Amino acid sequence: MNRTLATETISLIGQKVLLKGWVDIKRDHGKLTFIELRDRTGRIQCVGFNKMSELLTQSAIEIIGMVKARPEKMVNPDMPTGTVEIDVEEYKVFAVPAETLPFDLGKAELDVELPTLLDHRPVSLRHPKVQAIFKIQAVIIDSFREFLKQNGFFEFQAPAITPAVAEGGAEVFEVNYFDKKAYLSQSPQLYKQIVMSAFERVFSVNKVFRAEPSVTTRHLTEIVSLDAEMGFIESWTDVKDMAENLIKYVFEQIEKQCPHELKMFDVKLPQTIEKTPTLSLTEAQEMIFQKLGKDMRGDKDLNPESERDICSIIKEETGSDLVFVYGYPTKKKPFYVYPNPENPEFNEGVDLLCRGVELLSGGRRINDYEQLLKHAKEWGMDTEKIKGFLEAFKYGVPPEGGFAFGAERITMQVLGLKNVREATMFPRDMERIDYKI
């Protein structure tokens, strides 16, 4: 007898099926025992006689039974299999819990503190609402790849071990590499520009590492970076448009593939409009001043409060939860960002803000070798240590740009999670690698 999956049962009313999964919930009602069996597709209600009441929750079992339509008033609209239930005829146990669970997995909300949830990650990963987070994250990553492949981008694997601190900054992990020193990559930036110089349109899904010496709700030491880079652009706005269409595609795919997961979190995806509003930093500061009387004009960047302010203004005026802000002070951004030729003090970098926080960052890059070399020196880069990157630009690189965002941060943002650790299966920070260190 072939196995049937939980969600397949809804079209098999009147048939005998073999199901396999975990006993997530068990309820005894007189002579009857109700269990909710969970497999990789979801949960299904099974009804058996009271010998099943001996089953411990989280046992791995198989069930043979008949698929029955539920009476209309018993239909559960919140459950994909809520129209049917299984009349259990026989069952077999593969494995029973060896110990009492550290917390109850049977409730709709997993009511435990974050450290406990992470200390028992193998257990918390079984909870449907925790699983929903990672299903949505998988869709985000997958639709990032899908969209870019559809647009002629080529996937490459960026290295994790690097010879030097490429972008500057002290927040880097050192690796004992035989008798030498190496570092964990902070960003695939320089590698993706190298690969772009050969393949034209490239993307990568790779780990990056930040030795953040602080424990906040938004920082991790290891994250999944979603990176793209494209050559032969006509303007930085080509990069912005690609990023906009990508993010909209990602949101569409979440909506399409994860309606039940979104419902569990009772969240709406960010509202988008046909043309995402786009302001220069100066215009954004002026708008904040005009509308709210807060004078941030001349600041080198938007601070967190200004990010929230500009998002609120744009939301109210246009309905869009997204807004692009471009044109940051050149000297405040990395050496490879392209200065606006008409006003070189400001660059052609662009950030996408969503509901008050930065979601994605990108822009046009310098493609001329001499200009890049000049900037690298002015920014105090060790040009010997980035010679591979510089070499790529010696041999003819067209106008180009790209963008990047973190898989955990966007998952957190979409689901309105309070802490980025919830959006990471095995979060690493200054104090934790699986457990407190």
Added chain:
Amino acid sequence: MNRTLATETISLIGQKVLLKGWVDIKRDHGKLTFIELRDRTGRIQCVGFNKMSELLTQSAIEIIGMVKARPEKMVNPDMPTGTVEIDVEEYKVFAVPAETLPFDLGKAELDVELPTLLDHRPVSLRHPKVQAIFKIQAVIIDSFREFLKQNGFFEFQAPAITPAVAEGGAEVFEVNYFDKKAYLSQSPQLYKQIVMSAFERVFSVNKVFRAEPSVTTRHLTEIVSLDAEMGFIESWTDVKDMAENLIKYVFEQIEKQCPHELKMFDVKLPQTIEKTPTLSLTEAQEMIFQKLGKDMRGDKDLNPESERDICSIIKEETGSDLVFVYGYPTKKKPFYVYPNPENPEFNEGVDLLCRGVELLSGGRRINDYEQLLKHAKEWGMDTEKIKGFLEAFKYGVPPEGGFAFGAERITMQVLGLKNVREATMFPRDMERIDYKI
């Protein structure tokens, strides 16, 4: 005028197009200059008057011209765009090389030594035959994911930074993690088993790190590991069958998506047959003894020569380039591998050999908590350091197994490359991180 891509021109005969790309090859013939322009889809021949002879190769340019059918005798069957050429009307240069190329990119074969090729990776990546390697690798990785998604597997992100040396062995890199010690992951094995215990069928595409203190043609310190794990199996052969179908799917997709790339390497994909031959280690040793008179019976594993021998015998007898060998001595393999209940000295681990080398490794794992704990202790594992892994098995885990293989190794194998560094964009070894260290 919208941009046209090189391979789109074949259906646009008689139309004026705008092309963008790099000048890969330039030939002067009297008054005419022929260039091969490369963009992300491939090369296209363009014919212009002799002012184009000033163009340096590898310049990034755009061309406006008319698509013309080539005369029949001028058709190039080895080139996807070999039926057409572009009559150049005008062109514009975006960027010219600032220096002479370190080697000639214009020949069909890139005739340089491997260290030179790697020292100038940004340049060698522009060569079509080098690009073919990574296009095939991208198809391998992508079809791995596609096949598993079609079969209900869920993608997760395995961590790179780990708290302990999980599988034993000294070949691990140490990370200076704030004021503590951490390690780079040698394998996502324990994490994929944890995630399987919640999601049932899981896979990951993640970096793993091996501090191999030797420089060989087959070893790298950083590789891309393709990992899968599945619960509710009935037997280890379910794992074997999944791996077999996966590998066949990967080969099919390479054949379908990369005919030109395969042709460049003049290679045939491994031959498969409907049921891949499957032998126990003992049977394989007996067969080698019977057919070749070499007595390796009783050896704990197949040595490289025996791997080649069994592959030759199977190829001759069945036509298959693939062969599964299962049932290794339990004590010689990691603690989590499932011992055959009828003969516990041998396990239910399985390797897939292809043309004389191991391509993939996997098998059934121990799913019973008590047995796993006993093995972990017998194998000398520090059970405190793998307590998360062990916890997963406390709460009901069904019979399960999985497999893994390296993206670089299979690319090397498919293309018959001599050195695994050719199958890695930015190979890391004891002596090299981008450059000699």
